[in-house]
Amino acid sequence: MQHTSPYISKPVDKNGCVQYTDSENAVWQTLITRQQQIIQNRACDEFIHGLKQLNFSTNRIPQCPDISAILQETTGWQLEPVPALIPFDYFFELLANRKFPAATFIRRPEDLDYIEEPDIFHETFGHCPMLTNEACAEFMHAYGKLGQVASPQEQAQLAKLYWFTVEFGLLQTKSGLRAYGGGILSSKEETIYAVESAIPERKPFDIDEVLQVTYRIDELQKVYFVINDLSDLFRLLEIDLLKIIKK
Numbered sequence: 001m002q003h004t005s006p007y008i009s010k011p012v013d014k015n016g017c018v019q020y021t022d023s024e025n026a027v028w029q030t031l032i033t034r035q036q037q038i039i040q041n042r043a044c045d046e047f048i049h050g051l052k053q054l055n056f057s058t059n060r061i062p063q064c065p066d067i068s069a070i071l072q073e074t075t076g077w078q079l080e081p082v083p084a085l086i087p088f089d090y091f092f093e094l095l096a097n098r099k100f101p102a103a104t105f106i107r108r109p110e111d112l113d114y115i116e117e118p119d120i121f122h123e124t125f126g127h128c129p130m131l132t133n134e135a136c137a138e139f140m141h142a143y144g145k146l147g148q149v150a151s152p153q154e155q156a157q158l159a160k161l162y163w164f165t166v167e168f169g170l171l172q173t174k175s176g177l178r179a180y181g182g183g184i185l186s187s188k189e190e191t192i193y194a195v196e197s198a199i200p201e202r203k204p205f206d207i208d209e210v211l212q213v214t215y216r217i218d219e220l221q222k223v224y225f226v227i228n229d230l231s232d233l234f235r236l237l238e239i240d241l242l243k244i245i246k247k
């Protein structure tokens, strides 16, 4: 089935920068101002710390080279501008090279609360703070390398692991439940819902169970998996995941 989207990435100049319009920057301003409030006491400390390091402007959309400079210093990662949707193989190749793919467009004002496609707000605000965290950055690097040697079927299973960690992961902390997933933390509604609502199920992270679950990308999650420490992520990759997937 062909996925159609009204969004395409904006072109980058020779320096890797994008020319955003005033109205696009205004969307960013609305999103970041709102979300900075909402994540308080709902995002994990590591995310808040990363956000401080990235020091995003509230007035204009950040540029990939500026973010890359900070990520390079902290964990050696970079942000790579890409078209809105990219093939699995290319995705894994980028991660294996410590490059995080970022679609450069921003949602329209009428899609402020939700879009299916990842936009630059999701990629930067949602994902880059955790890319400053050593455990998370190493996990994503190792995940990319694993994806490179996986078959297409195995890659589809690996996508579930990514979904329930990097996108929709929850962390149990001394201060209570917190989110670290970028899919949660770039969404106003899901940030509150994932951490506080009585509706979704929250299960201790279990790889066998994660690989069994089916999920929808176009609605709030019905189940979240909770880890106790970000280093649990990296330990996951020390087990023979491809063997578990084959099983």
Ligand SMILES: [Fe+2]
Residues within 6 Å of the ligand: 118, 122, 123, 127, 167, 182, 183
């Ligand atoms: Fe994402």
